[in-house]
Amino acid sequence: MSENNDITRLDVQRKVKPKIEDVIPLIIKEDTQKSALDFVAWFREKKMLPGWTGVHNAWSAKFKGKTICKISLGMDGQWYARLYLTSIKKYEDQIILEELKELIINKLVYCRPCKPPRKCAMRENKQFFGEEFKGLCYDFTCLGGLMVLFSNPDESAINNIKILLEMEREVRAKK
Numbered sequence: 001m002s003e004n005n006d007i008t009r010l011d012v013q014r015k016v017k018p019k020i021e022d023v024i025p026l027i028i029k030e031d032t033q034k035s036a037l038d039f040v041a042w043f044r045e046k047k048m049l050p051g052w053t054g055v056h057n058a059w060s061a062k063f064k065g066k067t068i069c070k071i072s073l074g075m076d077g078q079w080y081a082r083l084y085l086t087s088i089k090k091y092e093d094q095i096i097l098e099e100l101k102e103l104i105i106n107k108l109v110y111c112r113p114c115k116p117p118r119k120c121a122m123r124e125n126k127q128f129f130g131e132e133f134k135g136l137c138y139d140f141t142c143l144g145g146l147m148v149l150f151s152n153p154d155e156s157a158i159n160n161i162k163i164l165l166e167m168e169r170e171v172r173a174k175k
Contacts, residue, residue, distance in 0.1 A: 008075075010056040017052040020059040020071060027057065029077035032152055036079045039158055040071065046169070064172050068165060078152045081161055082109070086145035087171035092129060094167055101129055103160055107148045109137040 007018045008026050024036050043050050043061045050059040050071060057073040070082040085104075088095070095101055111124075125134045128146060137147060148164075150157055 008057070013052060013056065014054075020050050020052075020073075023057065023073060024079070027073045027075065027077065028079050032077075032079065035153070035155060035158060036071075036073075039081065039153075039161075042162060043069070048169075063169050064175070066172070068168055068172075069161075081150045081153055081158075083148040083150075083161065083164060083168075084145065085148060085164065085168050087168055087175075088128065088145050090171045091167045095164070096129065098163060100160055100164060103157075104146065104148055104164070105129075105133075107150055108133060109147045109149045111135050111137045 006012055007016060007023055012018075013023075020040050021037060024033055024040070028036050040050055040059075048061040048063050048068060050061045052058070053060045053070065055072075057075070059071050060067050061069045061071070066086065067084050069084065072080045072082070074080065095104065124136050125132055126136055126146065127133075150161060153161060
């Protein structure tokens with residue numbers, strides 16, 4: 001592939017807005033490619049088509065017009081799933097029943113200085129599961145909810161992510 005057509009480059013991605021499935025094999029380590037591709041296929045099955053976000057190697061899956069998950073590919077061969085659980089307050093009890101509370105708590109995104117040109121929207125304290133979490137990242141995409149980040153999730157984590165996203169979809173569908 002010539003450098004002018006290398007879809008892993010930002011300038012090329014801006015022009016062609018590639019499908020994530022076309023980029024995964026070029027960036028993600030071989031041992032985790034299948035899980036990443038299967039995860040993307042699940043979004044397509046659920047009619048939450050991941051679209052290129054305008055940010056280098058990042059795609060966003062939406063439900064009812066709002067981001068439910070962003071998938072990004074690191075040039076280090078890793079991939080990341082960032083869940084936007086905007087309605088989590090409505091299914092906290094279900095999360096506890098499914099024994100997913102600790103998983104979420106271990107994957108919360110805490111505030112760290114944002115890199116320019118992005119301006120930090122400040123730290124946020126939020127109450128979930130009867131506990132207060134201080135200094136969480138405040139992302140406008142996740143107003144009122146939680147942002148949870150998984151790095152190179154394995155099959156078990158992906159299954160749990162799907163359960164969480166199904167809970168989120170169910171609540172959003174009723175809005």
